[in-house]
Amino acid sequence: MAKQLLGKEVTDALNAKLIERANALKEKGVVPTLGIVRVGENPSDLSYEKGATKRAELIGINVQKFVLPEDASKEDLLKLIDEINANDAIHGVLMFRPLPKHLKADQNEICNRLDPKKDVDCMTDLSNAGVFEGRSDLGFAPCTPAACMEILDYYGIDCKGKNAVVIGRSLxxxxxxxxxxxxxxxxxxxxxxxxxxxxxxxxxxxxxxxAAGVLNSLTKDYVRPGQVVIDVSINWDENKPNARGGLGAIAGDAVYAEVEPIVEAITPVPGGVGSVTTSVLMKHVIEAAERV
Amino acid sequence: MAKQLLGKEVTDALNAKLIERANALKEKGVVPTLGIVRVGENPSDLSYEKGATKRAELIGINVQKFVLPEDASKEDLLKLIDEINANDAIHGVLMFRPLPKHLKADQNEICNRLDPKKDVDCMTDLSNAGVFEGRSDLGFAPCTPAACMEILDYYGIDCKGKNAVVIGRSLxxxxxxxxxxxxxxxxxxxxxxxxxxxxxxxxxxxxxxxAAGVLNSLTKDYVRPGQVVIDVSINWDENKPNARGGLGAIAGDAVYAEVEPIVEAITPVPGGVGSVTTSVLMKHVIEAAERV
Incomplete structure (x- = not known):
């Protein structure tokens, strides 16, 4: 039976450190602040916003919301981003994407308007350059792969000289x-x-x-004893029993019941990587505030 | 005996296409122009400059040289780059690096001053972002790996689904x-x-x-029949006979005499990747001019 790499354990430990760092910042007169930019009222954006706000409060990060109507123009949004860039009291910015359809063609330009120093969710090209170059002074890495690294670090899994295989080549x-x-x-x-x-x-x-994003794609044929498996994907499995006694629940790429008994350690879905990403976002906000 | 993947063949074919594209640009009134920025008189810079100038002439690319004295200040160099950025007649820029010692701490800032649209030698962070994101609209890729791709393309080596191994993780x-x-x-x-x-x-x-950059590091133990080997490194082998009848010549990573008989195809050193990079630089200049 595999060791379960539990997001909650990682998150609890990370949050505890972040609370200390937030307090240290406040003692210096800096209130770490996350700006949330939302265009429209997409339910999944609202749901993530709620979770992020709660997590921020727990850590001691101030949240400032900037909500534009669904039909906001490109100019409205660019103006808002410019204002946020110029506002020293906001250290990191989360802007929900994809933007509404009429802004899609300009999404890249809009994302890159943000000052990379505040780009805690890796939506600028310079943040990507930082990831590629292995530099931490150009923006921030995307929260999901950063959460994978937090899990490896928390459980003391040394990567040096190990063979790591990543399934998926998304940005x-x-x-x-x-x-x-x-x-x-x-x-x-x-x-x-x-x-x-x-x-x-x-x-x-x-x-x-x-990170294939394909339900049941990671079967027993893909694994062997001794492996650490980080299942990043969040898929919908209509045949999986849910907490309400019915069917339909989220699941990762792994056929958990057959992979888990073989490998050494595995992240469950839910309860694995996904639950760490929000705290990683908060870590980036704290870092952005510390760098000022 | 392996097929030799000869840089000269690739370069000749590439140059022929670039000459056509340069002519097409000139017919539209655009003279594709490479700006060369050199600080000081480093012999290896001068040698590369001579080769690049000759190649540019062959293709029909105009070369404009900007030479600053060895003790030029950071401000001098930034001012020059600003002028080049503003000069629509210069499409691509090659700046020799490393810069002199007194500019080393500022090299990153200086490199990033260049407009990525003119960054034909990948010295800006945005060019790196383009490589990472797989986008061709943000600057240009570094010439050496791009030369490797030219060789694969020229010889019709399809990479799809193949296992490719790269030795080296430099930027x-x-x-x-x-x-x-x-x-x-x-x-x-x-x-x-x-x-x-x-x-x-x-x-x-x-x-x-x-791309290990270590003489004789690629031995017969690293290869098997059927492989295509691209030897990127340019090392100095003091025991290799040279054209003047003495000892001392450039060599790649491969122990050529033992690797070549095993594999299916290999780039010699010299005469492989290195000879293609200058034409790739010219290709980038042509592309930059075409994009204007």
Whole structure:
């Protein structure tokens, strides 16, 4: 039976440290502040906003909300971002994406308007450059792969010289996870939809990060004893029993019941990576405030 | 006996296409122009400048040289870069690095002063972001890994689904080569000095890109029949016979005499990747001019 790598344990430990750092900042007269930019009333944005606000309060981070109507113009949004850039009291910014349809063509320009120093959710090109270059002075890494690293760190999993395999090459998870694992001195392989022998490659991994986003894609054929599996994906499984006694619940890429008995350690879904990302966002806000 | 992947063949074909594109630009009244920025009289800079100028002339690219004295100040150099940025007649810029010692601490700031649109040699963070994001609208990739891709393309080596292994994780070769191979749908593994089983990992490769920069590091233990080996490194081998009948010549990472008989194809050193990079630089200048 595998050791469960529990997001809650990681988050609790991380939060405790962040509360100390937030207090230290306040003693210096700095109130760490997260600006949340939302255009419209998308339910999933509202749900994430609620969770993030609660987490921020717990840590001692002030939250300032900037809500524009669904039909806000590009100019409205750019003006708001400019104001936030110029506002020294706001240290980090979370802007919900995707933006409404009429802003989609300009989303890249809008995202890059944010000062990378406040880009705690990696939406600027300079933050991406920082991830690629392995530098921490250019923006911040995306929260999800950073949460994977928090989990590895918390459980004392040394990556040096280990074979790490990442499934997925997206800019929000796969590629940055690969760079961060390389920064931890792992030998990193990235698999993707064009990889022909993914199961075989994965079995060679000491550390396997699955970000395929495909339910039940990570079967027993992909794993072997001794592996650490980080299941990043959040998929919907309509056949999985839920807490209300019915069917339909979130699940990762792993066929958990068959993978878990084989490997050494695994993150459950839910309760794994996802639950750490919000605290990582808060960590970035604290860091941004400390850097000022 | 392996097929030799000859830089000259690649360069000749590339140059022929670039000459056509340069002519097409001139017909539209645009003279593609490379600005060369040099601080001081470093012999290796002068030697590269001579080669680049000759190549540019061959292709029909105008070269404009901007030479500052060895003791130029940071302000002098920034002012020059600002002028070049504002000069629409200059499409691409090559600035020799490393800069003299007194400018070293500011080198990053100085490099990033250049407009990424003119950054044909990947010295800005935004160019790096473009490589990481797989976008061609943010600056240009470094010329050496781009030259590796030109060689693969010229010889019709399809990367899709192939296992590609890159030795080295530098920002000028290893990391960008990994990203570019991933962009060609290869399954990419990056090995480096902390990799414990490099030879074993390399033997699994279909395409092996060696950028270790260590003479004789790529032995027969690293290769197997069927592989394509791209030897990127330029090392000095004091025991290698040179053209003047003495000893001392440049050599790659591979122990060529033992690797070449095993693999399917290999780039010689000299005569491989190195000879393609200058034409790649010119390709970037042409592209920059075409984008205006």
């Amino acid at each position: 929000v998870v796969g590629k940055p996870a690969a760079m961060m694992l390389m920064g931890k001195n792992a030998t990193v392989t990235v698999c993707h939809t064009k990889t022909v022998n993914t199961a075989e490659v994965c079995r060679k991994a000491d550390i396997l990060v699955s | 000028v070769v290893g990391k960008p080569a990994a990203m570019m191979l991933m962009g060609k749908n290869a399954t990419v593994t990056v090995c480096h000095t902390k990799t414990v089983n490099t030879a074993e990992v390399c033997r699994k490769a279909d395409i092996l890109v060696s």
